[in-house]
Amino acid sequence: MTKIALGIDIGGTNTAVGVVDVKGNLLHRFSIPTAKSAEALVAEVKLTYEAIGLKNVSLAGIGIGAPNGNYYKGTVEFAPNLSWKGVVPLAEMFAKHFGVPAWLTNDANAAAIGEMQFGAAKGIKDFIMITLGTGLGSGVVVNGEVVYGHDGFAGELGHIVYDYDGRSCGCGRKGCLETYASATGIVRTAEEWLMKESVSSSLRTSGIITAKSIAEAAGAGDELAIEIFDFTAKVLGRQLADAVAFTSPETIFLFGGLANAGELLMRPLKKHFEESLLQIFKGKIKLAFSALPEGDAAVLGAASLAWHELN
């Protein structure tokens, strides 16, 4: 019998489920639409899991990564991108339905634990995981443990303010880091600059602008696109330098859609980050990409939460 954990990644549209052993091998994975009620989702995950009919496995626990996930309570609380209302005790619901223990946290924290168990953060006690997707998520690890804070909601670096008179943020405030440094943020920069500047750029004729199309333009030498990456890297580098002054991590890992730009982002980021660091930290803090395979990282991260708690 192989002991397995389920890693469940709850998204606004789809929910992905991975069957993961203790070494981080993904034995199976499936995806179903995120149901309109949490009860229905739990039931559908169970039905689909049982229909696979995996043999010689024994389910040890369930880890869940969910937006607005509260680790302490195992609840999803007022998630803006889900149709579920109020506070949903999702970990308890999964635990009851499957008859095994279940834990829940937000997706960035799950990614941080996944990186620690199965990725590039093995053996690193102090690090920060930054996910650059639609927004900017973060998991802060201090002394080998994720920082959850007194209420389970620590690690909201996407909402550290870069510019108090800056861009409107979905959180209702202005100038949050994620309005600049995320897949959405870099598109906002491109759209703003294309309106404001008259400089020629392949972005003007490339159709719908995405983080990927900006990266392609920059990769092909488009000067405006290169400057857009430099600006994005400056904002992110400055704020990560502040994060270093806070918890002094050994490494900051980047993950998610915008991180796929690779060196187009990393090269200017390292420059701005290093320039912005307080003297005592200069030359000491590494910036690196996550080593988790992108498509599977969310379910691996969620499963790693279960393994982390079970061990």
Added chain:
Amino acid sequence: MTKIALGIDIGGTNTAVGVVDVKGNLLHRFSIPTAKSAEALVAEVKLTYEAIGLKNVSLAGIGIGAPNGNYYKGTVEFAPNLSWKGVVPLAEMFAKHFGVPAWLTNDANAAAIGEMQFGAAKGIKDFIMITLGTGLGSGVVVNGEVVYGHDGFAGELGHIVYDYDGRSCGCGRKGCLETYASATGIVRTAEEWLMKESVSSSLRTSGIITAKSIAEAAGAGDELAIEIFDFTAKVLGRQLADAVAFTSPETIFLFGGLANAGELLMRPLKKHFEESLLQIFKGKIKLAFSALPEGDAAVLGAASLAWHELN
């Protein structure tokens, strides 16, 4: 025999030493000029301590709070306000000379541990201690432990940047929080505003401007002084809201010279802090003054480091 710890607070001018029991009672204290060499300081502390001739006590350990103190290594590293050069293994020197274990950290971390053991943070697992003195120091506590980071230098919130085009900071960068929110910072604000504004103010005729004289003017109803406090509170409140997004503390404690302004600072601070918080944190995070007696807090904090490690 009463077990005691020495709490040693190293300052640029004087070094204070407290004899503290495990309950935080200060049995004796003395202060000597900070010697030009670390060797001389250690020897002088020992001579003075022995000259007191305390009876029925047994020395269990030594805790040291020092600028640029590295907890992991027990060293004071390149402290700008001390005449000692380079990296000084001060904890080891004290341990050898006294024959008991010794630990060292920076003064703000020591204050945080003191607050946890002897002050208002008893039983609080997640909090931040902010010391508002010449600079702004901070001790970040997560899950009941001070965050030291990978290199021992975490918790430099005084050097989180408020304004990238702002005031020159002693660290060589611009716009650091402590250039606004500290006893020195509020004086800079007053001096800037008195030059720039033509409004009448009792500060124009009150002689040398200090944090205390600004507080006295504000207390007496001087409008410019009240606005100076409001501005200081706005800068601090905004940056503390960012700190909450990072580690989600239950309480943020204030301590040090500028904190003596009491409600003159706290009232506008609470307003700006609450306004700046991300929605999920609103109404949940307390701001409070330290409960450690001001004159003794540094040596109590340093001694508490020894008790924390001994237990």
